[in-house]
Amino acid sequence: MYFxxxxxxxxxxxxxxxxxxxxxxxxxxxxxxxxxxxxxKKPAYKKLHDSIIRYLHFLAKKSSTTTLSVxxxxxxxxxxxxxxxxxxxxxxxxxxxxxxxxxxxxxxxxIAFALDTHxxxxxxHVEKVMLLYDGTGKDKLSDFTTNLIKGYLAHYTESFxxxxxxxxxxxxxxxxxxxxxxxxxxxxxxQFYLPFIINKKGKKEYVLLTPADIxxxxxxxxxxxDLIENNLMVRNSIDNDVxxxxxxxxxxxxxxxxxxxxxxxxxxxSEKQYARIEKYAFIKALEKWPELYDYYVKLKENDTExxxxxxxxxxxxxxxxxxxxxxxxxxxxxxxxxxVNEKETAIDEARERIRFFKNRIEFGGVYNYLYFNNQxxxxxSMLQHLFKLVWCRTTYNFDSEVNNGTGPVDFKVSLxxxxxxxxxxxxxxxxRLPRVFNQVASYKQANNTNNSLIVIFFxxxxxxxxxxxxxxxxxxxxxxxxxxxxxxxxxDNKMSASKL
Numbered sequence: 001m002y003f004x005x006x007x008x009x010x011x012x013x014x015x016x017x018x019x020x021x022x023x024x025x026x027x028x029x030x031x032x033x034x035x036x037x038x039x040x041k042k043p044a045y046k047k048l049h050d051s052i053i054r055y056l057h058f059l060a061k062k063s064s065t066t067t068l069s070v071x072x073x074x075x076x077x078x079x080x081x082x083x084x085x086x087x088x089x090x091x092x093x094x095x096x097x098x099x100x101x102x103x104x105x106x107x108x109x110x111i112a113f114a115l116d117t118h119x120x121x122x123x124x125h126v127e128k129v130m131l132l133y134d135g136t137g138k139d140k141l142s143d144f145t146t147n148l149i150k151g152y153l154a155h156y157t158e159s160f161x162x163x164x165x166x167x168x169x170x171x172x173x174x175x176x177x178x179x180x181x182x183x184x185x186x187x188x189x190x191q192f193y194l195p196f197i198i199n200k201k202g203k204k205e206y207v208l209l210t211p212a213d214i215x216x217x218x219x220x221x222x223x224x225x226d227l228i229e230n231n232l233m234v235r236n237s238i239d240n241d242v243x244x245x246x247x248x249x250x251x252x253x254x255x256x257x258x259x260x261x262x263x264x265x266x267x268x269x270s271e272k273q274y275a276r277i278e279k280y281a282f283i284k285a286l287e288k289w290p291e292l293y294d295y296y297v298k299l300k301e302n303d304t305e306x307x308x309x310x311x312x313x314x315x316x317x318x319x320x321x322x323x324x325x326x327x328x329x330x331x332x333x334x335x336x337x338x339x340v341n342e343k344e345t346a347i348d349e350a351r352e353r354i355r356f357f358k359n360r361i362e363f364g365g366v367y368n369y370l371y372f373n374n375q376x377x378x379x380x381s382m383l384q385h386l387f388k389l390v391w392c393r394t395t396y397n398f399d400s401e402v403n404n405g406t407g408p409v410d411f412k413v414s415l416x417x418x419x420x421x422x423x424x425x426x427x428x429x430x431x432r433l434p435r436v437f438n439q440v441a442s443y444k445q446a447n448n449t450n451n452s453l454i455v456i457f458f459x460x461x462x463x464x465x466x467x468x469x470x471x472x473x474x475x476x477x478x479x480x481x482x483x484x485x486x487x488x489x490x491x492d493n494k495m496s497a498s499k500l
Contacts, residue, residue, distance in 0.1 A: 001025050001330075002323065003207065007165045007195055017160055019209040020315070021323055024197055026388075027088040029381065030318055031142035032149075034127050035221035036214045036311055039304045044152070045214070052148050053115075053124050055180060060111045068108060075186075077104035079147040079177075085208040087146075087215070088139060103140055106133065113290070120294035122301055127222040131293055138220050150208075151178035154192040157209045161195050170195050173206040216311035217318050227296050231282040234296045247285050247292070254281035317372050321382055325369040329386055332364055340393050346413040347421035347451055351482070353390045354423070354455055358487045367489050376459040376489065380425050383457060384410055387425070422452040428463035437474045455485045464488075 004011045114129045154175045177187035194206040238244040343349040360366045391398040397414045414420035458464045
């Protein structure tokens with residue numbers, strides 16, 4: 001499952017080298033945050049950051065001096081996903097979405113915005129573009145950055161391979177577009193000595209390692225949500241008295257106008273309403289005074305210790321969840337061997353595997369592994385990852401993230417076109433749970449023609465009561481343990497083995 005197993009390298013060696021023991025079955029949910037490169041004191045990272053900014057300047061010059069053709073956009077702004085590093089958010093394999101033409105067009109139009117610091121922040125930052133992007137875009141940001149430092153990652157992996165990996169597991173590969181040649185204005189492919197795996201097509205596929213200290217999980221340090229949520233901090237950091245006065249006056253007017261519309265109403269204005277109006281006014285102020293973006297970036301530049309510490313915590317959490325916990329659960333599944341006696345229908349087979357999964361969590365002690373720092377791992381993707389482990393030794397096709405045209409489903413179990421079922425995982429705290437139950441109730445009325453199963457995880461008493469209330473509301477109690485499965489992940493209600 002892991003790099004250490006595939007290449008027979010002790011995990012401690014991998015950790016000492018400063019990288020991650022990546023999964024070679026599905027992506028490890030980490031991404032490269034450019035701010036971690038910028039904030040580092042390592043000379044090599046300083047060069048990496050400078051090379052990224054140099055390429056941005058090249059793109060800006062191209063955009064300003066020539067009319068970009070479709071070929072130019074494709075060549076300079078469009079990148080394939082670097083799937084060989086096995087980082088990202090795919091639950092099945094290591095393939096994700098590339099940086100396509102729509103994003104390339106968006107990026108080409110915002111290069112000048114990224115480079116203009118208004119003499120406020122100390123350096124341009126590629127992720128500043130994502131503050132204008134509709135969505136988090138952390139995977140796109142990581143893909144863009146990874147492509148621009150691919151040559152460095154190849155050198156980094158090559159050094160490890162030569163020192164620690166058996167020659168039978170390495171070979172020479174051309175890494176496409178590993179460097180950019182500014183004289184010829186073209187990307188260059190170079191050859192590297194790299195470890196490889198055999199992919200599903202029976203071909204050698206090289207693997208790239210990534211330094212752990214430039215990785216994180218949640219969001220990029222510079223991100224839109226953080227900018228809006230911390231708008232007061234940004235406003236307080238403005239050292240230009242005139243600009244600060246203009247911004248505060250602009251937001252003050254928005255608040256006063258809102259108060260006028262509520263004059264005479266019985267209910268007063270809540271703190272949440274004030275905060276919402278402030279945020280909305282701040283978003284409009286960003287359009288009027290783009291320098292505000294740079295004051296936000298400057299705050300992040302000066303928050304080095306906190307940024308590094310937060311990223312380290314996120315990496316530790318991922319190591320615990322996706323490596324340590326998974327190994328413990330694999331061991332549990334092996335010791336409590338699932339007896340394979342496959343059912344004729346996909347939905348019955350899925351039910352059997354869900355029941356085994358539920359049993360191991362609730363009565364096999366696996367619930368203990370669903371916590372990190374005594375806090376529940378309330379991540380649907382993590383639980384989906386664990387469920388994949390249950391589907392060993394099966395003649396059924398078991399696929400995750402399947403899209404049948406109406407949107408992606410968590411899992412599809414099938415044996416031919418006429419024998420299939422889908423499985424959806426949901427956390428009890430998920431705000432969309434009522435919608436899911438409504439769909440189930442509709443299927444029930446349609447003579448139980450639905451061929452789907454829903455698995456709901458709850459971590460406390462409040463979540464359980466919420467689920468029970470919804471079950472009563474939609475009159476679907478008879479579907480429990482048949483089409484709907486509740487899995488109790490609580491720690492505070494389990495008895496010790498000795499008491500049992």
